[in-house]
Amino acid sequence: MSNTEFNLDDAVAVLERTSATITAMLDGLPDTWITATEGEGTWSPYDVIGHLIHGEKTDWIPRTRHILSGDKRPFEPFDRNAQFTESEGRTITELLNTFAELRRKNVTTLQSLNLTDADLEKEGQHPELGEVTLSQLLATWVVHDLDHVAQIARTMAKTYGEATGPWNGYLSILRDRK
Amino acid sequence: MSNTEFNLDDAVAVLERTSATITAMLDGLPDTWITATEGEGTWSPYDVIGHLIHGEKTDWIPRTRHILSGDKRPFEPFDRNAQFTESEGRTITELLNTFAELRRKNVTTLQSLNLTDADLEKEGQHPELGEVTLSQLLATWVVHDLDHVAQIARTMAKTYGEATGPWNGYLSILRDRK
Numbered sequence: 001m002s003n004t005e006f007n008l009d010d011a012v013a014v015l016e017r018t019s020a021t022i023t024a025m026l027d028g029l030p031d032t033w034i035t036a037t038e039g040e041g042t043w044s045p046y047d048v049i050g051h052l053i054h055g056e057k058t059d060w061i062p063r064t065r066h067i068l069s070g071d072k073r074p075f076e077p078f079d080r081n082a083q084f085t086e087s088e089g090r091t092i093t094e095l096l097n098t099f100a101e102l103r104r105k106n107v108t109t110l111q112s113l114n115l116t117d118a119d120l121e122k123e124g125q126h127p128e129l130g131e132v133t134l135s136q137l138l139a140t141w142v143v144h145d146l147d148h149v150a151q152i153a154r155t156m157a158k159t160y161g162e163a164t165g166p167w168n169g170y171l172s173i174l175r176d177r178k
Numbered sequence: 179m180s181n182t183e184f185n186l187d188d189a190v191a192v193l194e195r196t197s198a199t200i201t202a203m204l205d206g207l208p209d210t211w212i213t214a215t216e217g218e219g220t221w222s223p224y225d226v227i228g229h230l231i232h233g234e235k236t237d238w239i240p241r242t243r244h245i246l247s248g249d250k251r252p253f254e255p256f257d258r259n260a261q262f263t264e265s266e267g268r269t270i271t272e273l274l275n276t277f278a279e280l281r282r283k284n285v286t287t288l289q290s291l292n293l294t295d296a297d298l299e300k301e302g303q304h305p306e307l308g309e310v311t312l313s314q315l316l317a318t319w320v321v322h323d324l325d326h327v328a329q330i331a332r333t334m335a336k337t338y339g340e341a342t343g344p345w346n347g348y349l350s351i352l353r354d355r356k
Contacts (some may be wrong), residue, residue, distance in 0.1 A: 006341040010208050014334065024195055025327070030188050047194040129344040136343035143342055146335040147351040149203070150328040156192065157324040163184040164321055165314035166307040173325040176354055 006135040008115060011142050016107045018145040019100040022049065025152060029094055034092050036112040036159040038177065045152045050083025050150060056102035058082075060141045061109055067124035067134045068113070074127040110138075184313040186293060189320050194285045196319045196323040197278040200227065203330060205274055212270050214337045216355065218249060221332045227273040228261025234280035236260075239287055243300035245312045246291070252305040290315075 003012075026034060026045055037044045043051065055078070063075050087095060113119075120135040154173050161174045169175050182188075204212060204223055215222045221229065233256070241253050265273060293296075296311040332351050339352045346352050 003242075003340045004210055004214075004337050006338065007210070010210050010243045011338075014208050014211065015237075017202055017207070021199055024198040029191050029195070032182055032185070032188050033192065036182075126344070129347075132344055135341065136345060139338045139341035140345040140349065143335045143338050143349050143351065146331040147349055150331040150335070150351055150354075152333070153324040153328040157321045157328070159182050159315045160184065160189075160321050162181045163313065163317035165312060165317075166304070166310055167318040167321075171318065171321050171325055172355070173321065173328055176328075177287075177350070 006120070006139045008120070008138070009077055009143045011138050012107060012111065014142045014145065015103070015110075018052075018149070019096070021149060022052075022152065023096045023100065026148075027093055027169060029092075032159065033156050036155050038155050038158055042155070043151070044060040045155060046092055046095070048086065048148050049099055049151055050087035051080070052145075053095060053099050054079065054082040054086060055144070056099065056106055060137070063124065063137055064110070064113070065132060067122050067137065068119065072125060076080065077127045110137075117178045184298070184317045186298070186316070189316050190285060190289065192323060192340035193281070193288075196230075196327070197281045198229075199327060200330065201274045201278065205271055207270075210337065210347070211334050214333050216333050216336055217339075220333070221329070223333060224265065224270055224273070226263055226326050226330055227270065227277055229245045229258070229291075231273060232257065232260040233265060233322070234277065234284055238315070239284045241302065241315055242288070242291070242312060245300050245315065246297060248300075250303060252303040255305045289326050291312060 004134045025051070034046050037047075059074065059078050066075055090098075096147050115134070120133065120138075122134050124134070124137070126132045154176055157171070157173045161168060164171060164174075179207070183302070197255045204227070204327075212224050213222045236254065237256050244253055268276075298311065298316075299307050300312050302312070302315070332354055335351045339346060342349060342352075
């Protein structure tokens, strides 16, 4: 494992690529892939994009501002089910475009804050986890993006689990999160 | 889980998006991300692209032709370490461009074969797995792509495992394949 320290430029380099990555993966794909899940209570790629949109609106930048303001009250809890009502009636292309626009704005905002090393060490109160720093929040933003990219790939892959026949033993992704 | 039957158009829709997906993820990223691994004996994103290139050259289309030819001898075994010599001295951008070009040609070839349902049921001999069908080979091509997209995301995510601090308990990707 190559654990490295948080670096703002490296983090931004990932954050500014996520919407293009997900759009390349999903835009124009047949519905079979977009609506697939890993089973009851799990999310489809469509659900994931709605969740990412909700994060852009209520989580990463609002919590960054909260920490920078010195507010010692806990962050607003994040709603993990908001996408089930907020995405209603919208196509996957609409959701991907909304995510791209919000992410572009949020990365611009993040860069305009000109964060110093001292800013990155500032602390806020997470409603469940307690004390967290700004650099931990921003590292989490990056890992959260990557977690959901992997989730989309895994969910799509499992759709063809049986179709691969004897090869399924070689394809470890079919057994992840079981 | 939404296991579905193999469908050639659905499979092509994924295959033709993989190189754009991986290029959007990786091209221009700082080396920290490109050379990260999950620990000894695991692959970096750079290694993965070399492996995908080798598959385009020696695996998917050659094996498709082998099955269609009716040849009952086993397929040539696939070399899982070819990328360590073949990628030497090449930049990630060069590798991404090579993969994009090979994949574009291979998808064109696949479509030009005008495969029928009867073709998809034709069988070949895998050197370890025994009898496999053409549809299983093509489903495996799709799942193999998605497995490696997820691997790239997971490998990058683990680089920031410690940097996320108390949030790491929420980020399941940090514990996948441990």
